[in-house]
Amino acid sequence: MSAKRKAIFALPLLITVVIFGYFFWALTKPGRDPKILPSVLIDKPAPEFDLKALVNLGVPGFARKDLTSNGKVSVVNIFASWCIPCLVEHPDMVKLGQRDDINLYGINYRDKPEDGLAWLNKNGNPYHRVGRDPKSRAGIDWGVYGVPETFIVDASGTIRYKHVGPLNTGDLEDTILPIIESLQAQ
Amino acid sequence: MRGFILSTTILFALIATIGIASISLVQAVEPDEVLDDPVLEARAREISKEVRCLVCQNEPIDSSNADLAKELRIVVRERLVAGDSDDDVKDYLSSRYGDFVLFRPPFKASTFLLWFGPLLVFAIGVIGIFFFYRGNRTNKVATPLSAEEQDKLQQLLQDEHETTQKITRNNKGEAS
Numbered sequence: 443m444s445a446k447r448k449a450i451f452a453l454p455l456l457i458t459v460v461i462f463g464y465f466f467w468a469l470t471k472p473g474r475d476p477k478i479l480p481s482v483l484i485d486k487p488a489p490e491f492d493l494k495a496l497v498n499l500g501v502p503g504f505a506r507k508d509l510t511s512n513g514k515v516s517v518v519n520i521f522a523s524w525c526i527p528c529l530v531e532h533p534d535m536v537k538l539g540q541r542d543d544i545n546l547y548g549i550n551y552r553d554k555p556e557d558g559l560a561w562l563n564k565n566g567n568p569y570h571r572v573g574r575d576p577k578s579r580a581g582i583d584w585g586v587y588g589v590p591e592t593f594i595v596d597a598s599g600t601i602r603y604k605h606v607g608p609l610n611t612g613d614l615e616d617t618i619l620p621i622i623e624s625l626q627a628q
Numbered sequence: 629m630r631g632f633i634l635s636t637t638i639l640f641a642l643i644a645t646i647g648i649a650s651i652s653l654v655q656a657v658e659p660d661e662v663l664d665d666p667v668l669e670a671r672a673r674e675i676s677k678e679v680r681c682l683v684c685q686n687e688p689i690d691s692s693n694a695d696l697a698k699e700l701r702i703v704v705r706e707r708l709v710a711g712d713s714d715d716d717v718k719d720y721l722s723s724r725y726g727d728f729v730l731f732r733p734p735f736k737a738s739t740f741l742l743w744f745g746p747l748l749v750f751a752i753g754v755i756g757i758f759f760f761y762r763g764n765r766t767n768k769v770a771t772p773l774s775a776e777e778q779d780k781l782q783q784l785l786q787d788e789h790e791t792t793q794k795i796t797r798n799n800k801g802e803a804s
Contacts, residue, residue: 578699585724
C-alpha cells in the first residue's frame with residue numbers, strides 16, 4: 443500500500459479533529475452566550491418612533507429626530523421598573539448621564555407610567571430624555587427582546603453597537619466608552 | 629357489567645378532560661387577539677407557529693405566554709390586516725430580530741452551508757467510496773511474475789508436493 447493510500451485513512455480522523463476543535467473553540471470562547479442574539483440592526487439607521495414623555499418627570503419625550511438633532515453620539519437604554527438587572531447597571535447610567543458630550547436617552551419598556559416615574563424618582567433619573575413604550579412597539583422596531591438593552595447610536599442616527607443585559611463591572615470602561623470615543627473621533 | 633360501563637365512562641371523561649386541558653395549554657392566543665376574518669386568523673396562526681418567541685427561544689410565539697410573544701402575535705395580525713403577504717410579515721420580523729426569529733432559516737448565501745452542508749458531506753462520502761473501490765480494482769489487475777518469482781513459485785510447489793507425499797507414505801506405514 444502506497445503512502446498516498448495510507449494518508450486517506452487518516453482523513454476521517456483529521457476531519458473529526460477539525461470539527462471537534464471548532465466545537466471546543468465555540469464552546470469555550472470567552473464572552474460567548476448562546477442566549478445573546480447578534481443584532482441585525484448594527485450599522486443600520488435607527489427605526490422611526492415618537493414616544494411620549496413620563497408626565498412629571500421633568501424631561502421631554504424621546505423621538506427618532508432627537509438622535510440626530512445635536513451632532514452628539516447617543517446612548518439609548520431600554521429599562522423598566524420591574525427589571526431587576528436595570529438596577530444593577532443604574533450607577534453606570536448615572537455616570538453616562540453626567541457627561542455633556544453625549545446624549546443619554548431612556549425608553550421605559552412595557553411599564554405603567556406611574557411605576558416608571560416612581561422608579562426614576564427613587565433611583566434618580568440619569569436620562570436626558572425618556573420615552574414611554576408601554577406596548578413595546580418601539581422596542582420591537584429596535585429588535586429588543588429583553589431588558590435592559592443598551593444601544594450606541596452615532597450622530598447620523600445609525601445604530602453602531604448593542605449590549606444585551608445589564609452593563610457589568612468593566613463593560614462601561616472596557617467596551618461602551620471606547621466605542622463612544624471612537625465614534626466621536628469620526 | 630354495570631361497573632365496567634361506569635369505569636369506561638369515567639375513563640373516557642378523564643381522557644376528554646385531559647385533552648381539553650392540553651388544548652388550552654398549547655393555545656396561548658387570547659380571545660382579544662383573534663381576528664374576525666377566519667382566513668386571516670388561520671394565516672396568522674400558521675405564521676405564529678414558525679416565529680420564535682425571543683424570550684423563551686425554543687417556543688413559537690403561537691404557544692408562548694410571554695408578553696413579547698403576545699405583542700408579536702398582535703403585530704403579525706396587524707401586518708396581515710394591513711394587506712401584507714405571509715413572506716412580508718416574516719421579513720418584517722427578521723429585519724428586526726434576524727433570521728433566528730424564524731424557526732425555518734431562509735435560503736440565502738449565508739445559510740447555504742446550513743441547507744446544503746449535509747448534502748455536501750454525503751457527496752464527499754460518495755466520492756470517497758468511489759475512489760476507495762477504484763483503487764482496489766486497479767490493485768487486482770495482476771502483473772505477470774518475473775522469471776525469478778516463477779522459479780521460486782515452482783520451488784515452493786515442488787517442496788509442498790514432496791512434503792505431502794512424505795506424510796502420506798508415513799501414514800500408510802503406520803496403518804499397515
